[in-house]
Amino acid sequence: MSATTTPFDANGPAPDAPTADARGPLARLYRRELPDYPPTGRRMAYLAIVVVTTVVLYYMLYIQYAVATSIITHFGMTYRYFIWVSVIGNAVGAFASLVAGLADRWGRANLVVYGLLTAALLVFFGLPSAANKTAYLVLFALVSFIEGIVLVATPALIRDFSPQLGRATAMGYWTMGPVIGSLVVTTVTSNTLDSATWQDELRYSAIAGFVVFVVAVLALRELSPALRDQIMVTLRDRALVEARAKGLDTEALRRGEWRQMMRLDVLGSAFAIAVFLLLYYAAVGNFVVYFATVFGYSEQRTNALANWYWAANAVALVLVGLLSDRLKVRKPFMVVGGIGSVVVTAVFATRATHLTTGYYTFAWLFVGIGVFSGIAYAPWMASFTETVEKHNPAATAAGLAVWGWTVRIVVAVSAAFIPVLVTSVTPLVEHGAEVTAASAQAAPALAVVKAHPQLFAELDKYTPATVPATLRARAVREVGVADLAVVQRAAPQLKVLDQFGARVQKASKDGPGEWRTWWWICVGGQVVFLPFVFVMAGRWSPRKARLDAEAHETAVNRELAALAAGE
Numbered sequence: 232m233s234a235t236t237t238p239f240d241a242n243g244p245a246p247d248a249p250t251a252d253a254r255g256p257l258a259r260l261y262r263r264e265l266p267d268y269p270p271t272g273r274r275m276a277y278l279a280i281v282v283v284t285t286v287v288l289y290y291m292l293y294i295q296y297a298v299a300t301s302i303i304t305h306f307g308m309t310y311r312y313f314i315w316v317s318v319i320g321n322a323v324g325a326f327a328s329l330v331a332g333l334a335d336r337w338g339r340a341n342l343v344v345y346g347l348l349t350a351a352l353l354v355f356f357g358l359p360s361a362a363n364k365t366a367y368l369v370l371f372a373l374v375s376f377i378e379g380i381v382l383v384a385t386p387a388l389i390r391d392f393s394p395q396l397g398r399a400t401a402m403g404y405w406t407m408g409p410v411i412g413s414l415v416v417t418t419v420t421s422n423t424l425d426s427a428t429w430q431d432e433l434r435y436s437a438i439a440g441f442v443v444f445v446v447a448v449l450a451l452r453e454l455s456p457a458l459r460d461q462i463m464v465t466l467r468d469r470a471l472v473e474a475r476a477k478g479l480d481t482e483a484l485r486r487g488e489w490r491q492m493m494r495l496d497v498l499g500s501a502f503a504i505a506v507f508l509l510l511y512y513a514a515v516g517n518f519v520v521y522f523a524t525v526f527g528y529s530e531q532r533t534n535a536l537a538n539w540y541w542a543a544n545a546v547a548l549v550l551v552g553l554l555s556d557r558l559k560v561r562k563p564f565m566v567v568g569g570i571g572s573v574v575v576t577a578v579f580a581t582r583a584t585h586l587t588t589g590y591y592t593f594a595w596l597f598v599g600i601g602v603f604s605g606i607a608y609a610p611w612m613a614s615f616t617e618t619v620e621k622h623n624p625a626a627t628a629a630g631l632a633v634w635g636w637t638v639r640i641v642v643a644v645s646a647a648f649i650p651v652l653v654t655s656v657t658p659l660v661e662h663g664a665e666v667t668a669a670s671a672q673a674a675p676a677l678a679v680v681k682a683h684p685q686l687f688a689e690l691d692k693y694t695p696a697t698v699p700a701t702l703r704a705r706a707v708r709e710v711g712v713a714d715l716a717v718v719q720r721a722a723p724q725l726k727v728l729d730q731f732g733a734r735v736q737k738a739s740k741d742g743p744g745e746w747r748t749w750w751w752i753c754v755g756g757q758v759v760f761l762p763f764v765f766v767m768a769g770r771w772s773p774r775k776a777r778l779d780a781e782a783h784e785t786a787v788n789r790e791l792a793a794l795a796a797g798e
Contacts, residue, residue, distance in 0.1 A: 232453060252455060260337065263340040271466070274392050278401055280443075280451045281388045284347055285381070285408025287443045290415045291354045291436040292378050295371065296516050297534050298429035300523060301483045303660065306364040311522070311650050311659035316368045317516055318647045320375030325639030327379025328701045332489075332632025339391070339628070340453040342384040347447060350377040351440030359430035360701075382635045383568075387628050391459040394466055395490060396780065397614065400608055403552025403609035405546050414541035415439075417534035425530045441632070454476075456505040460625035461559045471780065485620050488626035492633050496618050497764040501634040503642035503763035504611055506756030507569065510576055510600065511640050513753060514540060524659040525742050526586065536590060537595035540597035547605025559776035561610035561617075561769045566761065568607025571758045575599035580750035583741040607760070611767075643652045650754075653745040655738035662731040676721035677728075687718070695719070 269277065295302060296317075303313050329756070331342060353374050361367035386405055393401035419431055427435075455457070513521075518537055522528035528536070555564050579596045582588045619630030650656055670677070680687045686709055689702060697705075706715060718725070770776040 245415060251697050261341060263338055263452045265452050265458070266452065266455055268458055268463075269392075269452070270290065272600055277312055277388060277452060278392050278404065279454065280390075280447050281343065281385050282408055283443055284447055284451075285385045285405060285417065286411045286758075287414025287436070287439045288347060288350060288378060288381055291350055291433075291440055292374060293409075293413055293416045293515055294420075294432055294436045295358070297416045297519060298424070298521050298530060299516075300530060300660070301429040302367070306361075306367060306476060308364050310657045312364060314646055316371050316651050317367060317397045321592065321639045321643035321646060323372045324375040324379030324382070325636045327376040328383050328455075328632050328639060329634030329684075331380040331383035331635070332629045337383045338453065339387050340451045341379050344444065344447045346377045346381045346384070349446045350381075351437045351444060353377075353519060354440065355434050355437030359433050365736070379635060379639060382638075383631045384627060385618070386612065387631050388453060390627055390631075391454045395468075395613075395617055395620075396559060399555035399561065399610050399613035400549070400552040401615070402612035403548040403605075406548050406605075406608050406612055408543050408676055410544045410548065414538060414545060417537045417541065421531050421535040421538065424534075456625075456735045459627070462620050464780070464787075466567055467787060469782065479704045488623055488629040488762045491622045491626055492630050494622065496768070497615075497622070497630055497633060498637070499763050500611075500615055500618060500767055502641070502762045504608070504615070504634070505600070505638045506637070507551075507572070507607065507760035509641075509645055509756040510572075510750070510753040511604065512645055513649075514721050515748065516646060519536040520656060520660060521746055524656060524663060524738075525583075525746060526588075536593055536597070539594040540601045543598040543601030544605045545601075547602040548609045551606045552609040555613065555744055557611045558773040559780055560773050561614040562764050562771050564610040565607050565614070565764045565767075568603045568605070568610075569757060569761045569764070571603030572600060573754055574609060575603060576750065576754050576757060580747055583747035583750055584741065604728045614674065614767045614769050621768045649749060653742070655742035655745050658731065658734045658738040659742060662727075662735050665727055666735040668729050669727040673721040673724035673728065676718045676725060678726070679710065679718050683710055 265330040266478050268274075268758075299313060302308070303310065310315075315755065353370055358367060358374070361370055388403070389405045390398065391494075416436075419435060422431070423435070514537060519530055519533045522533040523530070523538065535603060551564055557559055565766065575596060579593075579600065582592065582596070615634060616630070619627055622630075686706060690706060693699070708717075770779065
């Protein structure tokens, strides 16, 4: 039953079982397939590398949002332009996810390893040195293309190395990738932004990418197609899976895999989780802007606040994954997490218009949202891969590609929609700081102008050189030379206030209500998630799930006994 022997055909070694020569030092950099299912220690090491790789990749992707206002200022972008950087990036990432599903046969591990290297090079050398905002957009789209590929390849590797009855835990660790990536972003920036530029912040993330790449390129492996294209319920299935792999026609199993994914339980579930995560996308892409424009928080303070969300979410993902695997059910956790998220997010939405809401009130709300979304998400990831396996275990990459495409498209659409709905953001981001500074600098001049509104309304009709002598004499008589000089010196600031002051003032008034509408849309997405739980694979009852596991174990023992008798 050993799978270590190398089968040959007329054309040489079979691709799923590389020869010893193919495992030389250089070949190990691209030939990564394992002919046998790895023992627990090595399996855990591979899972750890995938999780850390995911963390670092999302650190590199999300860092731009933590320094969004600095990037906008540096390149002279409008806020709408910066949003379209995100929209285009996510749209590119969506189709990259489909590419990953098609390119899966090139090697999941290779897609992850060399995708990480490419992203690190782009973030270290490209984005910080972009010549202009157009170059920045193009480079960020390339980073997003890599992210779209890795978004599919990494959970596929997690699925391969985790039997179903341990998968929620493994997926809990994987879903920590984006969350811990966000936590790393906010932790690093909240501690370094007072002494670092936005370019430095991007390079810090890329350095982390290079370090993890060195580990991954040397150590990361993947299962051969014959092993991974089977369902593995528990580790006891290992011998049976390896025995079946000898005669498995993986090409036949993959035929029609995309058509098999065009089903309600796959497509509907992918859409449901995408809209469930609308608040998460907003947290990543817009919390800095939201808290800066509505509550006057700095980038540093907002990132420190977001740490509460990410930390709570990360802990919940792992603990709930463990509990879901112990009870052998997913659906009850998804429902509890979904309902809890709806309730706490609704409370958050009601606070959006209250400018007196304190920092720690938001912090505890974020803890609640993070915990409940973690309760829903880790079991969902496990259940989704099991739903795909129900149709065809060889179609895992195709199913995850459908999910990745759906998520990125929803992110792109939501990012494009926010500035349309929250119209106050654009004037506040583009001119808010300018108007605030001008108001402070021109305060004495404004006091003079407000004391003589009709006179200065007349003076505004002329340039300083064309003011009629009678009007000038009147101004000197009513205002005085000293106060007129104060107003004249503040002319640039007064011009700014005249051009943008009313718009910024209106935006400040409208902003909280507009954001509240968006937060209620996020609540709606969480409500939509709930009914799709019912179409996914898996039991509701832990007792019935335990009986299923016992029946499966009996069937495996019977088949293994038959194989032994046949030998």
